Amino acid sequence: MVPQREVSAWRPRVPGVVEVFHAHFTEYAYPMHVHDAWTLLIVDAGAVRYDLDRHEHGTPHDSVSLLPPHVPHNGSPVTPYGFRKRVLYLDLSRLDETYIGPAVDTPDLVDPVLRRRVGQLHTALAHPGDELEAESRLTLIGERLRGHLRPGARAGKGSGKGAGKGTGTRTRTRTGDDLSHRSYQAADRPLAHRLRELLDERLVQGVNLEEAARLLHAHPAHLVRAFSGAFGIAPHQYLMARRVDLARRLLLDGRVPGEVAAETGFYDQSHLTRHFKRLVGVAPGRYRVSAGMARRGRRGRS
Known part of the structure; x- marks a missing residue:
């Protein structure tokens, strides 16, 4: 096939x-x-x-x-x-x-x-x-x-896999900021959130691990473990996913991949293409063309 x-x-x-x-x-x-x-x-x-x-x-x-x-x-x-x-x-x-x-x-x-x-x-x-x-x-x-x-809407049906087993090994909040497991120390949770905030602030310009550790007063390995334990994804994976999301928005606006790569923090267009294809399934150029075809097709039906 x-x-x-x-x-x-x-x-x-x-x-x-x-x-x-x-x-x-x-x-x-x-x-x-x-x-x-x-x-x-x-x-x-x-x-x-x-x-x-x-x-x-x-x-x-x-x-x-x-x-x-x-x-x-x-x-x-x-x-x-x-x-x-x-x-x-x-x-x-x-x-x-x-x-x-x-x-x-x-x-x-x-x-x-x-x-x-x-x-x-x-x-x-x-x-x-x-x-x-x-x-x-x-x-x-x-x-x-x-x-x-909303709370109570699924009363009696459990709250997801693992609910009601009484193991005490898994916790969730209802805000989405702490969707974590107790596989890391509770004291690491604020550190993981601060690193996420830093990555969001430096989405385009980026930040290396040594600088992040200095800014957050933590050992680099501790930062990686805290973030991965809290969010189930490594810091670099989080950053690349956010950059690809931003690239998608710019491509939908008709921007060309080379410009988009520079404006979303990728080293060059090939760097963007590698991560974009891995996360979206197609290269950014093909994604942009499909968006243009979709726009023209809808205009033709109007």
Whole structure:
């Protein structure tokens, strides 16, 4: 079977929607990465398995998967035929951080009504001039998602894998800032958060480990262990994932990969291409072309 990597991406004129991303992959597997936006995912063909907060999940029939921002996840096809998916990336104006913890517990929502509504939203987003319809549908989807995630909504069903076993080895907060395990010292938690803040501040210019250790008054190895223990991803993986997210936004605006590489902290275009292809599945140039084709196709239907 010839590997398939087909993508289409664009940014609609709908408040709160950061990106629309459609893809068909067969053999491609996403490595661990993070987004700064919510990932609202439906699978139209095949199935995806993924790890979120160190627990395995999948995409059962008629489900909608909601992956929270800042929480590392990966993804791979379940069968040799791969999967076809449609994704919306939503900013925190649509769903705030108080829902991150519940989404980590139950990211896959088996709800045929919600699944149908998300599909209808994608149809509306593909047609210029239907922004009011899209925004209306997104508002109702947000309301239904909050209904699934609010405290007590899933009472009696447990709070995720490992819940109710009484092991005392796993804890979560409901804010999303501390989705951690007790595999590291509790005193390391503030240090891990300070390093994340530093990486966010230095997203483009970057910071080396020695400088970070000096600024945060910690040993370099201690920094890496604290961050990896708190967030389930190494500092360099976090930084590259955030840079690729930024590159995606600029490419959707029509910027060329060479310029984007310089403006997002990559050494050169080949450096951007290597990390972009690893995290998105296609090279930045191909991603940019697909975005342009999507825009022209929607104008042709208007």
